Amino acid sequence: MLRVIDSLRARIGQYYATVPLSFADAEDFGSLRLFVRSKPGAPYYGGPSHAQPTAAGTSVAEADIARVRARQRELGVPEAFEWLAEAAPGLRARIEAAGLPVAERPLMVLDPHHRFDPRPPLPDGVTLRVLTAHDPALPAALALPRLAFGEGGTAVGSGGREELSVAAEELTEDGTVETVRPTIRAGHKTLMAALSPDGTPLAVGHYHPAGGTTEIGGIGTLPIARRQGLGAALTAALADHARDHGVSTVFLAYAEDAVARIYARLGFRPAGTTLLIADQPARS
Numbered sequence: 299m300l301r302v303i304d305s306l307r308a309r310i311g312q313y314y315a316t317v318p319l320s321f322a323d324a325e326d327f328g329s330l331r332l333f334v335r336s337k338p339g340a341p342y343y344g345g346p347s348h349a350q351p352t353a354a355g356t357s358v359a360e361a362d363i364a365r366v367r368a369r370q371r372e373l374g375v376p377e378a379f380e381w382l383a384e385a386a387p388g389l390r391a392r393i394e395a396a397g398l399p400v401a402e403r404p405l406m407v408l409d410p411h412h413r414f415d416p417r418p419p420l421p422d423g424v425t426l427r428v429l430t431a432h433d434p435a436l437p438a439a440l441a442l443p444r445l446a447f448g449e450g451g452t453a454v455g456s457g458g459r460e461e462l463s464v465a466a467e468e469l470t471e472d473g474t475v476e477t478v479r480p481t482i483r484a485g486h487k488t489l490m491a492a493l494s495p496d497g498t499p500l501a502v503g504h505y506h507p508a509g510g511t512t513e514i515g516g517i518g519t520l521p522i523a524r525r526q527g528l529g530a531a532l533t534a535a536l537a538d539h540a541r542d543h544g545v546s547t548v549f550l551a552y553a554e555d556a557v558a559r560i561y562a563r564l565g566f567r568p569a570g571t572t573l574l575i576a577d578q579p580a581r582s
Contacts, residue, residue: 307570309511309547311385317508320486328362348378354385363396378578383571399576403551406566410546418531423495426535431479439491439499441465446518452556455521492528501528503536511547512540
């Protein structure tokens with residue numbers, strides 16, 4: 299069992315080291331690698347210019363942390379770090395000693411042989427759709443996480459269609475929607491939405507495949523549409539879609555125990571812990 303866990307964590311670690319290269323260039327600073335987005339405004343994975351150890355088991359020097367932070371300040375981006383806790387057990391103490399707060403995001407993985415049978419049901423009239431680069435629902439789907447994560451928890455909230463429409467318009471006007479289209483078109487990002495009968499996104503989620511592994515992320519439900527099983531249905535559909543397209547290892551991270559219980563009911567099991575700077579921007 300220990301070998302299985304070690305192999306799984308190795309695949310996750312390799313994923314973290316590989317998938318950002320679809321969106322960013324790598325700059326090495328001794329024991330740390332900094333990912334720097336290739337084009338202004340282009341989508342990338344891992345947050346703006348985040349850093350991680352160059353290899354599992356690497357002992358990260360304080361001087362390397364300082365060099366990376368100086369480069370991030372030079373780039374005008376947040377001082378973001380993200381890494382698999384089990385792969386670099388001493389890094390947290392050094393990061394905290396440097397004055398940066400560290401947050402935990404436990405990971406869960408889906409057994410490759412697990413099948414969602416039956417798949418979690420959807421409310422009447424709601425459908426799931428993989429969005430294309432020019433899908434009419436794309437702007438609202440990209441805006442939805444702002445509302446979903448702006449009202450934390452799983453209780454029904456106040457954010458609804460009007461707020462979603464305003465946020466979608468803002469992302470269209472500031473160019474965000476246009477920067478995402480090439481990533482979807484190239485297959486680097488698969489974005490799926492649960493849509494109401496009139497085409498309004500009620501929940502969204504995505505995954506970025508790399509080397510037969512992917513992390514499902516960005517699962518968010520419009521606050522007024524919570525408590526209908528949309529997040530569970532969307533997670534299961536994304537996992538099935540990824541495995542149908544050559545992915546064998548599907549994992550995800552969570553921040554709240556209530557959400558973890560939903561994933562556990564779907565068949566996800568604990569797989570390790572990701573550590574990141576507490577206030578850094580969310581991935582993707």
